[in-house]
Amino acid sequence: MNSKNCNKTTPDTHKKGSSSSLISADIAIIGGGVVGCAVARKMALEGASVVLIEKAPDILDGASKGNSAILHTGFDAPVDSLEQKCVQNGYDEYIKIHESLNLPLLKTSALVAAWSKEEEDRFPDIFKKGVNNGVKDLCLLSRKEILNLEPSLANHIRSAILVPKEYVIDPWSAPFAYLKQALENGGQALFNAEVTKGRFDGTNWYLNTKQGEVQAGYVINCAGLYGDILDKNVLGSTQFQIKPRKGQFVVFDKAARKLLSSIILPVPTERTKGIVLFPTIFGNIVVGPTAEEQESRSNASVDKKTLTLLVEQAIEKLPALAKMPITATYAGIRPATEKKHYRVIHNHDKNWITLGGIRSTGLTGALGLACHVHDLLLQQGSDFKKLETPVTTTVPNLAEHLPRDWAREGYEEIICHCEMVTKREITAAMKGCLPAGSIDGLKRRTRATMGRCQGFYCSARLAELTKEKFTNTIGVGELDD
Numbered sequence: 001m002n003s004k005n006c007n008k009t010t011p012d013t014h015k016k017g018s019s020s021s022l023i024s025a026d027i028a029i030i031g032g033g034v035v036g037c038a039v040a041r042k043m044a045l046e047g048a049s050v051v052l053i054e055k056a057p058d059i060l061d062g063a064s065k066g067n068s069a070i071l072h073t074g075f076d077a078p079v080d081s082l083e084q085k086c087v088q089n090g091y092d093e094y095i096k097i098h099e100s101l102n103l104p105l106l107k108t109s110a111l112v113a114a115w116s117k118e119e120e121d122r123f124p125d126i127f128k129k130g131v132n133n134g135v136k137d138l139c140l141l142s143r144k145e146i147l148n149l150e151p152s153l154a155n156h157i158r159s160a161i162l163v164p165k166e167y168v169i170d171p172w173s174a175p176f177a178y179l180k181q182a183l184e185n186g187g188q189a190l191f192n193a194e195v196t197k198g199r200f201d202g203t204n205w206y207l208n209t210k211q212g213e214v215q216a217g218y219v220i221n222c223a224g225l226y227g228d229i230l231d232k233n234v235l236g237s238t239q240f241q242i243k244p245r246k247g248q249f250v251v252f253d254k255a256a257r258k259l260l261s262s263i264i265l266p267v268p269t270e271r272t273k274g275i276v277l278f279p280t281i282f283g284n285i286v287v288g289p290t291a292e293e294q295e296s297r298s299n300a301s302v303d304k305k306t307l308t309l310l311v312e313q314a315i316e317k318l319p320a321l322a323k324m325p326i327t328a329t330y331a332g333i334r335p336a337t338e339k340k341h342y343r344v345i346h347n348h349d350k351n352w353i354t355l356g357g358i359r360s361t362g363l364t365g366a367l368g369l370a371c372h373v374h375d376l377l378l379q380q381g382s383d384f385k386k387l388e389t390p391v392t393t394t395v396p397n398l399a400e401h402l403p404r405d406w407a408r409e410g411y412e413e414i415i416c417h418c419e420m421v422t423k424r425e426i427t428a429a430m431k432g433c434l435p436a437g438s439i440d441g442l443k444r445r446t447r448a449t450m451g452r453c454q455g456f457y458c459s460a461r462l463a464e465l466t467k468e469k470f471t472n473t474i475g476v477g478e479l480d481d
């Protein structure tokens with residue numbers, strides 16, 4: 001069995017399962033993307049026994065593995081929507097908890113940049129929406145003010161709206177910290193455990209997973225790109241259809257970081273937030289994402305034509321990028337649906353909540369969605385007893401602007417020289433509460449192989465250190481993901 005639990009004393013509620021159940025819990029959360037991890041944390045802290053079930057060998061195998069990592073204020077979210085509420089609550093919660101979990105925050109701010117008169121003409125609507133969404137600190141900047149802030153931007157910029165509190169975070173450490181806290185507070189996680197079927201007896205769910213049966217009082221479907229398929233396979237029907245939407249990115253070398261300190265947002269359209277130019281928490285500059293409809297839910301390949309267009313667009317806005325090397329390319333797939341909004345469906349009679357279609361803002365909205373799930377369960381009459389003294393431990397810092405492990409004595413050896421990843425970091429990521437379950441999981445926990453050489457120099461040493469510890473193998477020269 002491949003299940004993880006940090007708390008050796010299994011809560012009593014886990015023991016009430018039928019004799020054939022592998023695990024029994026109050027709540028089963030299906031899917032270990034950022035949304036599932038946030039829900040697991042929230043409900044464990046609220047005193048429920050939780051089990052997170054993930055089909056991959058580690059968390060973040062779907063949409064959550066490739067995004068822009070922007071902590072959105074929600075200034076441009078649909079007014080009065082559930083998405084806007086979750087983004088705002090998720091943002092506030094992240095700001096509240098990030099220090100206690102050692103999660104980084106890069107206070108970049110954002111500029112909604114107008115490069116044409118037509119784009120400027122849309123500014124009044126953006127201001128109005130921002131105010132309606134409670135983001136009242138937006139302000140207009142002239143070309144001169146913009147170039148004072150960002151001297152490397154192309155000087156054909158006309159004006160911009162400053163969004164002071166739009167920030168950048170670590171897209172992988174955050175969900176990792178959420179699930180880790182859930183496990184430290186009695187939760188469990190089951191990997192390599194795709195949920196294929198299930199049955200509800202009016203009180204409990206019995207879920208068939210590839211590891212065995214899981215019994216739970218409530219089920220939260222957080223299956224992201226497969227949310228509709230899961231509803232269909234287990235509930236028998238679905239109310240939405242996932243329409244995968246790919247976003248490709250180009251990562252510029254760390255030398256480019258000095259060229260830009262803010263997130264440069266385009267004027268958004270009804271369909272997409274558009275191509276963004278942004279610093280990452282790891283010290284790069286990135287351009288992307290595109291918005292490409294496709295059939296495949298898993299094909300996150302990149303293509304030369306699109307990447308070339310992205311680089312051209314980036315250079316048009318930040319000309320000095322023309323001289324900067326490119327470190328990596330990657331793509332993420334949004335779990336979009338035939339409608340724009342979050343598809344949150346509470347099937348009251350079946351103790352089942354689906355968090356579907358969490359398309360473009362889920363990294364920010366996840367903690368807010370988790371609160372929403374708690375509210376829905378309260379409405380349904382659940383009476384969990386909130387933990388009085390929850391366990392809170394930190395995760396290792398990977399942000400470039402904060403002290404990294406290599407700066408402390410006793411790290412033994414630098415394994416990845418591009419990203420300065422130490423042997424101590426690799427060893428720690430292979431142990432503990434939520435050890436890496438795959439080489440991709442290890443990369444996301446440490447940044448090993450994600451730098452300039454993309455693993456060319458360190459993959460062999462990493463293979464040695466992780467030998468027979470994963471079920472999958474190391475891919476030399478793999479693209480950043």
Ligand SMILES: Cc1cc2nc3c(=O)[nH]c(=O)nc-3n(C[C@H](O)[C@H](O)[C@H](O)COP(=O)(O)OP(=O)(O)OC[C@H]3O[C@@H](n4cnc5c(N)ncnc54)[C@H](O)[C@@H]3O)c2cc1C
Pocket residue numbers: 030031032033034035036053054055056059060061062063064065066067068069070071072193194195196222223224225226227230246247248289331332333334335358359360361362363364365
């Ligand atoms: C290109 C791009 C840019 C983005 N930029 C941002 C941004 O800047 N800021 C922001 O806030 N958001 C952003 N997002 C959105 C954010 O990444 C998503 O909203 C979020 O990742 C959705 O997470 P999820 O947990 O719902 O789904 P997923 O991450 O897809 O997780 C679902 C998990 O369920 C598992 N699973 C599926 N089926 C089963 C099954 N039957 N049994 C067990 N497990 C199963 C999968 O393996 C997967 O790990 C972006 C997204 C993309 C793609």
